[in-house]
Amino acid sequence: MISSTKIDTDVLREFHRTPGPVDSVYFNLETLPQQEENATLRWHKLTDRLARQGADAASLTALTDRVLPALPGSGALAAFAVRGDVPLVVEMPDFHHEDMAVHGPLPHLLPLLEWQQEHPAHVLAIVDRIGADLEVYPTGATKATARRTVTGPDDEIRGNGAQLRFQHRAEDSWDHNAAEVADAIGETLSQHSARLLLLAGDVRARQFLMKHLPEWVRREVTIRSVSGSRSHDGAVQERMAQVEAETRRAGQEETAALLRLLAEERSPGGRAVEGVHATLDALARGRLRTLAVTDDPQDRRTAWSGPAPTDVSDRRGVLQPNGGAVVRGRLADVAVRAALLTGAEVRALPTDTPHAPKQGIGGVCRFA
Incomplete structure:
Protein backbone atom coordinates (compact mmCIF):
# COMPACT_ATOMS: atom_id res chain seq x y z
CA MET A 1 0.00 0.00 0.00
CA ILE A 2 1.16 3.51 -0.81
CA SER A 3 0.62 5.91 2.08
CA SER A 4 2.25 9.27 1.69
CA THR A 5 1.99 13.03 1.43
CA LYS A 6 3.98 12.71 -1.82
CA ILE A 7 2.18 11.10 -4.73
CA ASP A 8 3.76 11.74 -8.11
CA THR A 9 2.30 11.41 -11.58
CA ASP A 10 3.89 8.00 -12.18
CA VAL A 11 2.06 6.60 -9.15
CA LEU A 12 -1.26 7.98 -10.37
CA ARG A 13 -0.69 6.60 -13.86
CA GLU A 14 0.04 3.15 -12.45
CA PHE A 15 -3.03 3.35 -10.23
CA HIS A 16 -5.17 4.03 -13.31
CA ARG A 17 -4.02 0.73 -14.78
CA THR A 18 -5.63 -1.15 -11.87
CA PRO A 19 -9.01 -2.55 -13.01
CA GLY A 20 -11.98 -1.06 -11.13
CA PRO A 21 -14.44 -0.49 -9.71
CA VAL A 22 -12.83 1.97 -7.28
CA ASP A 23 -14.15 3.49 -4.07
CA SER A 24 -12.78 7.03 -3.65
CA VAL A 25 -13.22 8.85 -0.35
CA TYR A 26 -12.11 12.24 0.95
CA PHE A 27 -12.56 12.66 4.69
CA ASN A 28 -11.98 15.74 6.82
CA LEU A 29 -9.73 14.75 9.76
CA GLU A 30 -9.76 18.04 11.64
CA THR A 31 -11.72 17.46 14.82
CA LEU A 32 -11.22 17.89 18.54
CA PRO A 33 -10.79 14.71 20.62
CA GLN A 34 -14.24 15.21 22.19
CA GLN A 35 -15.73 15.38 18.69
CA GLU A 36 -14.39 12.03 17.50
CA GLU A 37 -17.80 10.44 17.99
CA ASN A 38 -19.29 12.94 15.54
CA ALA A 39 -16.45 12.22 13.13
CA THR A 40 -17.19 8.51 13.38
CA LEU A 41 -20.83 9.21 12.54
CA ARG A 42 -19.72 11.26 9.53
CA TRP A 43 -17.59 8.37 8.39
CA HIS A 44 -20.41 5.85 8.66
CA LYS A 45 -22.60 8.15 6.57
CA LEU A 46 -19.92 8.04 3.89
CA THR A 47 -19.67 4.25 3.95
CA ASP A 48 -23.49 3.99 3.80
CA ARG A 49 -23.38 6.23 0.73
CA LEU A 50 -20.74 3.99 -0.87
CA ALA A 51 -22.76 0.87 -0.08
CA ARG A 52 -25.81 2.35 -1.80
CA GLN A 53 -23.63 3.09 -4.86
CA GLY A 54 -22.52 -0.55 -5.02
CA ALA A 55 -19.32 -0.75 -2.95
CA ASP A 56 -18.54 -4.24 -1.60
CA ALA A 57 -18.38 -4.98 2.14
CA ALA A 58 -14.69 -5.94 2.07
CA SER A 59 -13.71 -2.58 0.60
CA LEU A 60 -15.81 -0.70 3.15
CA THR A 61 -14.17 -2.61 6.00
CA ALA A 62 -10.68 -2.00 4.59
CA LEU A 63 -11.39 1.73 4.24
CA THR A 64 -12.76 1.97 7.78
CA ASP A 65 -9.69 0.21 9.19
CA ARG A 66 -7.48 2.77 7.46
CA VAL A 67 -9.43 6.00 7.99
CA LEU A 68 -10.71 5.89 11.57
CA PRO A 69 -7.27 5.35 13.20
CA ALA A 70 -6.15 8.62 11.52
CA LEU A 71 -8.56 10.63 13.74
CA PRO A 72 -7.99 13.29 14.90
CA GLY A 73 -5.68 14.76 12.31
CA SER A 74 -4.84 17.76 10.18
CA GLY A 75 -6.52 18.49 6.89
CA ALA A 76 -8.05 15.62 4.96
CA LEU A 77 -7.35 12.02 4.05
CA ALA A 78 -7.83 10.60 0.57
CA ALA A 79 -8.25 6.82 0.39
CA PHE A 80 -9.02 4.53 -2.53
CA ALA A 81 -10.23 0.93 -2.28
CA VAL A 82 -10.31 -1.77 -4.95
CA ARG A 83 -11.96 -5.14 -4.21
CA GLY A 84 -11.18 -5.22 -0.51
CA ASP A 85 -7.72 -3.66 -0.78
CA VAL A 86 -6.69 -0.05 -0.13
CA PRO A 87 -3.78 0.48 -2.56
CA LEU A 88 -3.57 4.25 -2.21
CA VAL A 89 -3.86 6.53 0.85
CA VAL A 90 -2.76 10.17 0.82
CA GLU A 91 -2.57 12.48 3.82
CA MET A 92 -3.29 16.11 2.88
CA PRO A 93 -2.44 18.40 5.83
CA ASP A 94 -4.22 21.76 5.90
CA PHE A 95 -6.45 20.74 2.98
CA HIS A 96 -10.10 21.63 3.38
CA HIS A 97 -12.59 19.66 1.33
CA GLU A 98 -16.07 18.45 2.04
CA ASP A 99 -16.51 14.77 2.89
CA MET A 100 -16.95 12.84 -0.34
CA ALA A 101 -17.54 9.22 -1.33
CA VAL A 102 -17.61 8.04 -4.96
CA HIS A 103 -17.99 4.48 -6.25
CA GLY A 104 -17.26 4.05 -9.94
CA PRO A 105 -15.17 2.34 -12.60
CA LEU A 106 -12.38 4.93 -12.24
CA PRO A 107 -10.79 6.73 -9.28
CA HIS A 108 -11.97 10.27 -8.53
CA LEU A 109 -8.68 12.17 -8.35
CA LEU A 110 -9.59 15.83 -8.89
CA PRO A 111 -9.50 16.88 -5.19
CA LEU A 112 -6.15 15.10 -4.80
CA LEU A 113 -4.79 16.83 -7.90
CA GLU A 114 -6.02 20.16 -6.55
CA TRP A 115 -4.08 19.47 -3.34
CA GLN A 116 -0.96 18.63 -5.34
CA GLN A 117 -1.05 21.78 -7.44
CA GLU A 118 -1.25 23.88 -4.28
CA HIS A 119 2.05 22.26 -3.26
CA PRO A 120 4.33 22.43 -6.32
CA ALA A 121 7.80 20.90 -6.17
CA HIS A 122 10.24 23.35 -4.60
CA VAL A 123 13.65 23.70 -3.01
CA LEU A 124 14.26 25.66 0.20
CA ALA A 125 17.82 27.02 0.42
CA ILE A 126 18.98 28.54 3.73
CA VAL A 127 22.26 30.29 2.99
CA ASP A 128 25.06 32.05 4.82
CA ARG A 129 28.55 33.14 3.83
CA ILE A 130 29.99 29.65 4.35
CA GLY A 131 27.43 27.56 2.44
CA ALA A 132 23.83 26.46 2.60
CA ASP A 133 21.32 23.87 3.77
CA LEU A 134 19.05 22.65 0.96
CA GLU A 135 15.68 20.96 1.52
CA VAL A 136 13.76 19.26 -1.30
CA TYR A 137 9.95 19.14 -1.39
CA PRO A 138 8.50 17.16 -4.34
CA THR A 139 5.03 17.90 -5.69
CA GLY A 140 2.41 17.48 -2.96
CA ALA A 141 4.95 17.08 -0.16
CA THR A 142 4.64 19.04 3.10
CA LYS A 143 7.85 17.58 4.54
CA ALA A 144 11.30 17.55 3.01
CA THR A 145 12.15 14.23 1.37
CA ALA A 146 15.84 15.05 0.88
CA ARG A 147 18.36 17.36 2.53
CA ARG A 148 21.80 18.48 1.47
CA THR A 149 24.45 20.61 3.15
CA VAL A 150 26.78 22.61 0.92
CA THR A 151 30.06 24.03 2.26
CA GLY A 152 32.02 26.44 0.13
CA PRO A 153 35.77 26.06 -0.56
CA ASP A 154 36.85 29.20 1.32
CA ASP A 155 36.81 29.62 5.09
CA GLU A 156 38.03 33.22 5.40
CA ILE A 157 34.64 34.89 5.81
CA ARG A 158 35.22 37.69 8.33
CA GLY A 159 36.19 41.07 6.97
CA ASN A 160 37.81 43.95 8.76
CA GLY A 161 36.35 47.32 7.88
CA ALA A 162 39.53 49.07 9.06
CA GLN A 163 41.73 47.09 6.70
CA LEU A 164 40.42 47.12 3.15
CA ARG A 165 42.73 44.27 2.09
CA PHE A 166 41.14 41.86 4.58
CA GLN A 167 37.66 43.01 3.61
CA HIS A 168 38.31 42.26 -0.07
CA ARG A 169 39.72 38.85 0.83
CA ALA A 170 36.60 38.03 2.84
CA GLU A 171 34.30 39.13 0.04
CA ASP A 172 36.24 36.96 -2.41
CA SER A 173 35.58 34.01 -0.07
CA TRP A 174 31.88 34.83 0.11
CA ASP A 175 31.79 34.98 -3.68
CA HIS A 176 33.54 31.62 -4.11
CA ASN A 177 31.26 29.97 -1.57
CA ALA A 178 28.17 31.46 -3.23
CA ALA A 179 29.26 29.99 -6.57
CA GLU A 180 29.50 26.55 -4.97
CA VAL A 181 26.01 26.93 -3.47
CA ALA A 182 24.57 28.19 -6.78
CA ASP A 183 25.85 25.11 -8.63
CA ALA A 184 24.34 22.82 -5.98
CA ILE A 185 20.98 24.62 -6.16
CA GLY A 186 20.86 24.33 -9.95
CA GLU A 187 21.70 20.64 -9.76
CA THR A 188 19.05 19.99 -7.09
CA LEU A 189 16.31 21.91 -8.92
CA SER A 190 17.04 20.00 -12.12
CA GLN A 191 17.23 16.61 -10.43
CA HIS A 192 13.81 17.04 -8.81
CA SER A 193 12.10 18.95 -11.66
CA ALA A 194 11.37 21.83 -9.27
CA ARG A 195 10.61 25.29 -10.63
CA LEU A 196 10.24 27.14 -7.33
CA LEU A 197 13.22 28.23 -5.22
CA LEU A 198 12.71 29.70 -1.75
CA LEU A 199 15.69 31.52 -0.26
CA ALA A 200 16.32 32.22 3.41
CA GLY A 201 19.37 33.33 5.36
CA ASP A 202 22.06 35.97 5.24
CA VAL A 203 21.11 38.90 2.98
CA ARG A 204 24.66 39.54 1.73
CA ALA A 205 25.16 35.84 0.98
CA ARG A 206 21.94 35.83 -1.04
CA GLN A 207 23.17 38.82 -3.04
CA PHE A 208 26.35 36.95 -3.99
CA LEU A 209 24.32 33.82 -4.72
CA MET A 210 21.94 35.49 -7.17
CA LYS A 211 24.69 36.50 -9.58
CA HIS A 212 26.02 32.92 -9.73
CA LEU A 213 22.73 31.07 -10.30
CA PRO A 214 22.71 29.27 -13.66
CA GLU A 215 21.05 31.21 -16.44
CA TRP A 216 18.31 28.60 -16.87
CA VAL A 217 17.39 28.94 -13.17
CA ARG A 218 17.05 32.71 -13.43
CA ARG A 219 14.98 32.26 -16.60
CA GLU A 220 12.71 29.33 -15.68
CA VAL A 221 12.51 29.22 -11.88
CA THR A 222 10.38 31.40 -9.63
CA ILE A 223 12.58 32.73 -6.79
CA ARG A 224 11.05 33.99 -3.54
CA SER A 225 12.45 35.02 -0.14
CA VAL A 226 11.41 33.69 3.27
CA SER A 227 12.73 34.52 6.73
CA GLY A 228 15.15 32.69 9.02
CA SER A 229 18.79 31.66 9.09
CA ARG A 230 20.92 28.53 9.36
CA SER A 231 21.29 29.06 13.11
CA HIS A 232 18.73 27.63 15.52
CA ASP A 233 17.02 30.96 16.02
CA GLY A 234 13.52 29.76 16.83
CA ALA A 235 12.16 31.04 13.51
CA VAL A 236 11.51 27.63 11.97
CA GLN A 237 7.73 27.72 12.46
CA GLU A 238 7.45 31.21 11.03
CA ARG A 239 9.61 30.25 8.06
CA MET A 240 7.55 27.12 7.33
CA ALA A 241 4.35 29.18 7.46
CA GLN A 242 5.88 31.48 4.86
CA VAL A 243 6.97 28.47 2.77
CA GLU A 244 3.40 27.15 2.83
CA ALA A 245 2.04 30.53 1.75
CA GLU A 246 4.59 30.92 -1.05
CA THR A 247 4.02 27.43 -2.46
CA ARG A 248 0.26 27.97 -2.46
CA ARG A 249 0.79 31.32 -4.18
CA ALA A 250 3.01 29.70 -6.80
CA GLY A 251 0.34 27.07 -7.47
CA GLN A 252 -2.30 29.76 -7.94
CA GLU A 253 -0.01 31.63 -10.32
CA GLU A 254 0.45 28.48 -12.40
CA THR A 255 -3.33 28.17 -12.70
CA ALA A 256 -3.61 31.85 -13.67
CA ALA A 257 -0.88 31.39 -16.29
CA LEU A 258 -2.76 28.43 -17.81
CA LEU A 259 -6.00 30.43 -17.99
CA ARG A 260 -4.15 33.28 -19.73
CA LEU A 261 -2.68 30.81 -22.21
CA LEU A 262 -6.14 29.37 -22.87
CA ALA A 263 -7.46 32.85 -23.58
CA GLU A 264 -4.58 33.59 -25.97
Whole structure:
Protein backbone atom coordinates (compact mmCIF):
# COMPACT_ATOMS: atom_id res chain seq x y z
CA MET A 1 0.00 0.00 0.00
CA ILE A 2 1.16 3.51 -0.81
CA SER A 3 0.62 5.91 2.08
CA SER A 4 2.25 9.27 1.69
CA THR A 5 1.99 13.03 1.43
CA LYS A 6 3.98 12.71 -1.82
CA ILE A 7 2.18 11.10 -4.73
CA ASP A 8 3.76 11.74 -8.11
CA THR A 9 2.30 11.41 -11.58
CA ASP A 10 3.89 8.00 -12.18
CA VAL A 11 2.06 6.60 -9.15
CA LEU A 12 -1.26 7.98 -10.37
CA ARG A 13 -0.69 6.60 -13.86
CA GLU A 14 0.04 3.15 -12.45
CA PHE A 15 -3.03 3.35 -10.23
CA HIS A 16 -5.17 4.03 -13.31
CA ARG A 17 -4.02 0.73 -14.78
CA THR A 18 -5.63 -1.15 -11.87
CA PRO A 19 -9.01 -2.55 -13.01
CA GLY A 20 -11.98 -1.06 -11.13
CA PRO A 21 -14.44 -0.49 -9.71
CA VAL A 22 -12.83 1.97 -7.28
CA ASP A 23 -14.15 3.49 -4.07
CA SER A 24 -12.78 7.03 -3.65
CA VAL A 25 -13.22 8.85 -0.35
CA TYR A 26 -12.11 12.24 0.95
CA PHE A 27 -12.56 12.66 4.69
CA ASN A 28 -11.98 15.74 6.82
CA LEU A 29 -9.73 14.75 9.76
CA GLU A 30 -9.76 18.04 11.64
CA THR A 31 -11.72 17.46 14.82
CA LEU A 32 -11.22 17.89 18.54
CA PRO A 33 -10.79 14.71 20.62
CA GLN A 34 -14.24 15.21 22.19
CA GLN A 35 -15.73 15.38 18.69
CA GLU A 36 -14.39 12.03 17.50
CA GLU A 37 -17.80 10.44 17.99
CA ASN A 38 -19.29 12.94 15.54
CA ALA A 39 -16.45 12.22 13.13
CA THR A 40 -17.19 8.51 13.38
CA LEU A 41 -20.83 9.21 12.54
CA ARG A 42 -19.72 11.26 9.53
CA TRP A 43 -17.59 8.37 8.39
CA HIS A 44 -20.41 5.85 8.66
CA LYS A 45 -22.60 8.15 6.57
CA LEU A 46 -19.92 8.04 3.89
CA THR A 47 -19.67 4.25 3.95
CA ASP A 48 -23.49 3.99 3.80
CA ARG A 49 -23.38 6.23 0.73
CA LEU A 50 -20.74 3.99 -0.87
CA ALA A 51 -22.76 0.87 -0.08
CA ARG A 52 -25.81 2.35 -1.80
CA GLN A 53 -23.63 3.09 -4.86
CA GLY A 54 -22.52 -0.55 -5.02
CA ALA A 55 -19.32 -0.75 -2.95
CA ASP A 56 -18.54 -4.24 -1.60
CA ALA A 57 -18.38 -4.98 2.14
CA ALA A 58 -14.69 -5.94 2.07
CA SER A 59 -13.71 -2.58 0.60
CA LEU A 60 -15.81 -0.70 3.15
CA THR A 61 -14.17 -2.61 6.00
CA ALA A 62 -10.68 -2.00 4.59
CA LEU A 63 -11.39 1.73 4.24
CA THR A 64 -12.76 1.97 7.78
CA ASP A 65 -9.69 0.21 9.19
CA ARG A 66 -7.48 2.77 7.46
CA VAL A 67 -9.43 6.00 7.99
CA LEU A 68 -10.71 5.89 11.57
CA PRO A 69 -7.27 5.35 13.20
CA ALA A 70 -6.15 8.62 11.52
CA LEU A 71 -8.56 10.63 13.74
CA PRO A 72 -7.99 13.29 14.90
CA GLY A 73 -5.68 14.76 12.31
CA SER A 74 -4.84 17.76 10.18
CA GLY A 75 -6.52 18.49 6.89
CA ALA A 76 -8.05 15.62 4.96
CA LEU A 77 -7.35 12.02 4.05
CA ALA A 78 -7.83 10.60 0.57
CA ALA A 79 -8.25 6.82 0.39
CA PHE A 80 -9.02 4.53 -2.53
CA ALA A 81 -10.23 0.93 -2.28
CA VAL A 82 -10.31 -1.77 -4.95
CA ARG A 83 -11.96 -5.14 -4.21
CA GLY A 84 -11.18 -5.22 -0.51
CA ASP A 85 -7.72 -3.66 -0.78
CA VAL A 86 -6.69 -0.05 -0.13
CA PRO A 87 -3.78 0.48 -2.56
CA LEU A 88 -3.57 4.25 -2.21
CA VAL A 89 -3.86 6.53 0.85
CA VAL A 90 -2.76 10.17 0.82
CA GLU A 91 -2.57 12.48 3.82
CA MET A 92 -3.29 16.11 2.88
CA PRO A 93 -2.44 18.40 5.83
CA ASP A 94 -4.22 21.76 5.90
CA PHE A 95 -6.45 20.74 2.98
CA HIS A 96 -10.10 21.63 3.38
CA HIS A 97 -12.59 19.66 1.33
CA GLU A 98 -16.07 18.45 2.04
CA ASP A 99 -16.51 14.77 2.89
CA MET A 100 -16.95 12.84 -0.34
CA ALA A 101 -17.54 9.22 -1.33
CA VAL A 102 -17.61 8.04 -4.96
CA HIS A 103 -17.99 4.48 -6.25
CA GLY A 104 -17.26 4.05 -9.94
CA PRO A 105 -15.17 2.34 -12.60
CA LEU A 106 -12.38 4.93 -12.24
CA PRO A 107 -10.79 6.73 -9.28
CA HIS A 108 -11.97 10.27 -8.53
CA LEU A 109 -8.68 12.17 -8.35
CA LEU A 110 -9.59 15.83 -8.89
CA PRO A 111 -9.50 16.88 -5.19
CA LEU A 112 -6.15 15.10 -4.80
CA LEU A 113 -4.79 16.83 -7.90
CA GLU A 114 -6.02 20.16 -6.55
CA TRP A 115 -4.08 19.47 -3.34
CA GLN A 116 -0.96 18.63 -5.34
CA GLN A 117 -1.05 21.78 -7.44
CA GLU A 118 -1.25 23.88 -4.28
CA HIS A 119 2.05 22.26 -3.26
CA PRO A 120 4.33 22.43 -6.32
CA ALA A 121 7.80 20.90 -6.17
CA HIS A 122 10.24 23.35 -4.60
CA VAL A 123 13.65 23.70 -3.01
CA LEU A 124 14.26 25.66 0.20
CA ALA A 125 17.82 27.02 0.42
CA ILE A 126 18.98 28.54 3.73
CA VAL A 127 22.26 30.29 2.99
CA ASP A 128 25.06 32.05 4.82
CA ARG A 129 28.55 33.14 3.83
CA ILE A 130 29.99 29.65 4.35
CA GLY A 131 27.43 27.56 2.44
CA ALA A 132 23.83 26.46 2.60
CA ASP A 133 21.32 23.87 3.77
CA LEU A 134 19.05 22.65 0.96
CA GLU A 135 15.68 20.96 1.52
CA VAL A 136 13.76 19.26 -1.30
CA TYR A 137 9.95 19.14 -1.39
CA PRO A 138 8.50 17.16 -4.34
CA THR A 139 5.03 17.90 -5.69
CA GLY A 140 2.41 17.48 -2.96
CA ALA A 141 4.95 17.08 -0.16
CA THR A 142 4.64 19.04 3.10
CA LYS A 143 7.85 17.58 4.54
CA ALA A 144 11.30 17.55 3.01
CA THR A 145 12.15 14.23 1.37
CA ALA A 146 15.84 15.05 0.88
CA ARG A 147 18.36 17.36 2.53
CA ARG A 148 21.80 18.48 1.47
CA THR A 149 24.45 20.61 3.15
CA VAL A 150 26.78 22.61 0.92
CA THR A 151 30.06 24.03 2.26
CA GLY A 152 32.02 26.44 0.13
CA PRO A 153 35.77 26.06 -0.56
CA ASP A 154 36.85 29.20 1.32
CA ASP A 155 36.81 29.62 5.09
CA GLU A 156 38.03 33.22 5.40
CA ILE A 157 34.64 34.89 5.81
CA ARG A 158 35.22 37.69 8.33
CA GLY A 159 36.19 41.07 6.97
CA ASN A 160 37.81 43.95 8.76
CA GLY A 161 36.35 47.32 7.88
CA ALA A 162 39.53 49.07 9.06
CA GLN A 163 41.73 47.09 6.70
CA LEU A 164 40.42 47.12 3.15
CA ARG A 165 42.73 44.27 2.09
CA PHE A 166 41.14 41.86 4.58
CA GLN A 167 37.66 43.01 3.61
CA HIS A 168 38.31 42.26 -0.07
CA ARG A 169 39.72 38.85 0.83
CA ALA A 170 36.60 38.03 2.84
CA GLU A 171 34.30 39.13 0.04
CA ASP A 172 36.24 36.96 -2.41
CA SER A 173 35.58 34.01 -0.07
CA TRP A 174 31.88 34.83 0.11
CA ASP A 175 31.79 34.98 -3.68
CA HIS A 176 33.54 31.62 -4.11
CA ASN A 177 31.26 29.97 -1.57
CA ALA A 178 28.17 31.46 -3.23
CA ALA A 179 29.26 29.99 -6.57
CA GLU A 180 29.50 26.55 -4.97
CA VAL A 181 26.01 26.93 -3.47
CA ALA A 182 24.57 28.19 -6.78
CA ASP A 183 25.85 25.11 -8.63
CA ALA A 184 24.34 22.82 -5.98
CA ILE A 185 20.98 24.62 -6.16
CA GLY A 186 20.86 24.33 -9.95
CA GLU A 187 21.70 20.64 -9.76
CA THR A 188 19.05 19.99 -7.09
CA LEU A 189 16.31 21.91 -8.92
CA SER A 190 17.04 20.00 -12.12
CA GLN A 191 17.23 16.61 -10.43
CA HIS A 192 13.81 17.04 -8.81
CA SER A 193 12.10 18.95 -11.66
CA ALA A 194 11.37 21.83 -9.27
CA ARG A 195 10.61 25.29 -10.63
CA LEU A 196 10.24 27.14 -7.33
CA LEU A 197 13.22 28.23 -5.22
CA LEU A 198 12.71 29.70 -1.75
CA LEU A 199 15.69 31.52 -0.26
CA ALA A 200 16.32 32.22 3.41
CA GLY A 201 19.37 33.33 5.36
CA ASP A 202 22.06 35.97 5.24
CA VAL A 203 21.11 38.90 2.98
CA ARG A 204 24.66 39.54 1.73
CA ALA A 205 25.16 35.84 0.98
CA ARG A 206 21.94 35.83 -1.04
CA GLN A 207 23.17 38.82 -3.04
CA PHE A 208 26.35 36.95 -3.99
CA LEU A 209 24.32 33.82 -4.72
CA MET A 210 21.94 35.49 -7.17
CA LYS A 211 24.69 36.50 -9.58
CA HIS A 212 26.02 32.92 -9.73
CA LEU A 213 22.73 31.07 -10.30
CA PRO A 214 22.71 29.27 -13.66
CA GLU A 215 21.05 31.21 -16.44
CA TRP A 216 18.31 28.60 -16.87
CA VAL A 217 17.39 28.94 -13.17
CA ARG A 218 17.05 32.71 -13.43
CA ARG A 219 14.98 32.26 -16.60
CA GLU A 220 12.71 29.33 -15.68
CA VAL A 221 12.51 29.22 -11.88
CA THR A 222 10.38 31.40 -9.63
CA ILE A 223 12.58 32.73 -6.79
CA ARG A 224 11.05 33.99 -3.54
CA SER A 225 12.45 35.02 -0.14
CA VAL A 226 11.41 33.69 3.27
CA SER A 227 12.73 34.52 6.73
CA GLY A 228 15.15 32.69 9.02
CA SER A 229 18.79 31.66 9.09
CA ARG A 230 20.92 28.53 9.36
CA SER A 231 21.29 29.06 13.11
CA HIS A 232 18.73 27.63 15.52
CA ASP A 233 17.02 30.96 16.02
CA GLY A 234 13.52 29.76 16.83
CA ALA A 235 12.16 31.04 13.51
CA VAL A 236 11.51 27.63 11.97
CA GLN A 237 7.73 27.72 12.46
CA GLU A 238 7.45 31.21 11.03
CA ARG A 239 9.61 30.25 8.06
CA MET A 240 7.55 27.12 7.33
CA ALA A 241 4.35 29.18 7.46
CA GLN A 242 5.88 31.48 4.86
CA VAL A 243 6.97 28.47 2.77
CA GLU A 244 3.40 27.15 2.83
CA ALA A 245 2.04 30.53 1.75
CA GLU A 246 4.59 30.92 -1.05
CA THR A 247 4.02 27.43 -2.46
CA ARG A 248 0.26 27.97 -2.46
CA ARG A 249 0.79 31.32 -4.18
CA ALA A 250 3.01 29.70 -6.80
CA GLY A 251 0.34 27.07 -7.47
CA GLN A 252 -2.30 29.76 -7.94
CA GLU A 253 -0.01 31.63 -10.32
CA GLU A 254 0.45 28.48 -12.40
CA THR A 255 -3.33 28.17 -12.70
CA ALA A 256 -3.61 31.85 -13.67
CA ALA A 257 -0.88 31.39 -16.29
CA LEU A 258 -2.76 28.43 -17.81
CA LEU A 259 -6.00 30.43 -17.99
CA ARG A 260 -4.15 33.28 -19.73
CA LEU A 261 -2.68 30.81 -22.21
CA LEU A 262 -6.14 29.37 -22.87
CA ALA A 263 -7.46 32.85 -23.58
CA GLU A 264 -4.58 33.59 -25.97
CA GLU A 265 -4.96 30.29 -27.84
CA ARG A 266 -8.75 30.55 -28.34
CA SER A 267 -8.20 32.48 -31.56
CA PRO A 268 -8.74 30.71 -34.91
CA GLY A 269 -5.85 28.36 -35.53
CA GLY A 270 -4.91 28.44 -31.84
CA ARG A 271 -4.11 25.42 -29.68
CA ALA A 272 -6.97 25.80 -27.16
CA VAL A 273 -9.95 23.47 -27.00
CA GLU A 274 -12.96 23.77 -24.71
CA GLY A 275 -16.23 22.03 -24.15
CA VAL A 276 -16.87 18.32 -23.63
CA HIS A 277 -16.78 17.07 -27.23
CA ALA A 278 -13.74 19.07 -28.39
CA THR A 279 -11.69 18.22 -25.29
CA LEU A 280 -12.43 14.49 -25.36
CA ASP A 281 -11.68 14.45 -29.09
CA ALA A 282 -8.28 16.05 -28.43
CA LEU A 283 -7.59 13.45 -25.72
CA ALA A 284 -8.62 10.64 -28.07
CA ARG A 285 -6.12 11.91 -30.64
CA GLY A 286 -3.34 12.28 -28.04
CA ARG A 287 -3.08 16.00 -28.84
CA LEU A 288 -3.75 17.50 -25.42
CA ARG A 289 -0.77 18.88 -23.52
CA THR A 290 -2.66 20.29 -20.51
CA LEU A 291 -6.18 19.44 -19.35
CA ALA A 292 -8.12 22.03 -17.33
CA VAL A 293 -11.25 20.70 -15.65
CA THR A 294 -13.55 22.15 -13.01
CA ASP A 295 -13.70 20.26 -9.72
CA ASP A 296 -17.47 20.36 -9.16
CA PRO A 297 -18.77 17.73 -6.71
CA GLN A 298 -22.27 18.20 -8.14
CA ASP A 299 -21.21 17.41 -11.71
CA ARG A 300 -22.96 14.19 -12.76
CA ARG A 301 -22.03 14.21 -16.45
CA THR A 302 -20.57 10.99 -17.83
CA ALA A 303 -18.34 9.84 -20.68
CA TRP A 304 -17.02 6.55 -22.04
CA SER A 305 -13.59 5.02 -21.51
CA GLY A 306 -11.95 1.94 -23.02
CA PRO A 307 -8.81 0.00 -22.14
CA ALA A 308 -6.36 2.10 -24.18
CA PRO A 309 -5.32 5.59 -22.99
CA THR A 310 -6.97 7.20 -26.03
CA ASP A 311 -10.19 5.18 -25.80
CA VAL A 312 -12.31 8.10 -24.67
CA SER A 313 -15.49 9.72 -26.01
CA ASP A 314 -18.76 11.33 -25.05
CA ARG A 315 -20.52 8.76 -27.27
CA ARG A 316 -20.46 5.00 -26.68
CA GLY A 317 -20.78 4.06 -30.33
CA VAL A 318 -17.56 5.81 -31.29
CA LEU A 319 -15.33 3.47 -29.26
CA GLN A 320 -14.27 0.24 -30.97
CA PRO A 321 -11.53 -1.09 -28.68
CA ASN A 322 -9.48 -4.16 -29.55
CA GLY A 323 -10.42 -6.22 -26.51
CA GLY A 324 -11.20 -4.99 -23.01
CA ALA A 325 -14.32 -3.45 -21.60
CA VAL A 326 -15.78 -0.04 -22.31
CA VAL A 327 -17.04 1.62 -19.13
CA ARG A 328 -19.16 4.67 -18.41
CA GLY A 329 -17.72 6.97 -15.74
CA ARG A 330 -17.90 10.51 -14.47
CA LEU A 331 -16.82 12.92 -17.18
CA ALA A 332 -14.02 14.44 -15.09
CA ASP A 333 -12.64 11.03 -14.10
CA VAL A 334 -12.65 9.76 -17.70
CA ALA A 335 -10.85 12.91 -18.89
CA VAL A 336 -8.27 12.80 -16.08
CA ARG A 337 -7.47 9.15 -16.81
CA ALA A 338 -6.93 9.84 -20.52
CA ALA A 339 -4.81 12.91 -19.75
CA LEU A 340 -2.52 11.14 -17.29
CA LEU A 341 -2.05 8.06 -19.47
CA THR A 342 -1.25 10.13 -22.57
CA GLY A 343 1.33 12.26 -20.76
CA ALA A 344 -0.78 15.41 -20.43
CA GLU A 345 -0.73 17.62 -17.36
CA VAL A 346 -3.95 18.10 -15.38
CA ARG A 347 -5.11 21.31 -13.73
CA ALA A 348 -8.09 21.16 -11.38
CA LEU A 349 -10.09 24.39 -11.27
CA PRO A 350 -12.38 25.47 -8.40
CA THR A 351 -16.02 25.77 -9.43
CA ASP A 352 -15.99 29.57 -9.21
CA THR A 353 -12.85 30.07 -11.34
CA PRO A 354 -13.27 33.13 -13.61
CA HIS A 355 -12.64 32.55 -17.33
CA ALA A 356 -12.74 28.76 -16.94
CA PRO A 357 -13.25 26.77 -20.17
CA LYS A 358 -16.77 26.42 -21.53
CA GLN A 359 -18.70 23.50 -19.97
CA GLY A 360 -16.02 23.35 -17.28
CA ILE A 361 -13.51 21.43 -19.36
CA GLY A 362 -10.86 22.34 -21.91
CA GLY A 363 -7.14 22.54 -22.41
CA VAL A 364 -4.14 23.45 -24.51
CA CYS A 365 -3.00 21.12 -27.27
CA ARG A 366 0.53 20.20 -28.21
CA PHE A 367 -0.12 21.52 -31.72
CA ALA A 368 -2.89 23.41 -33.51
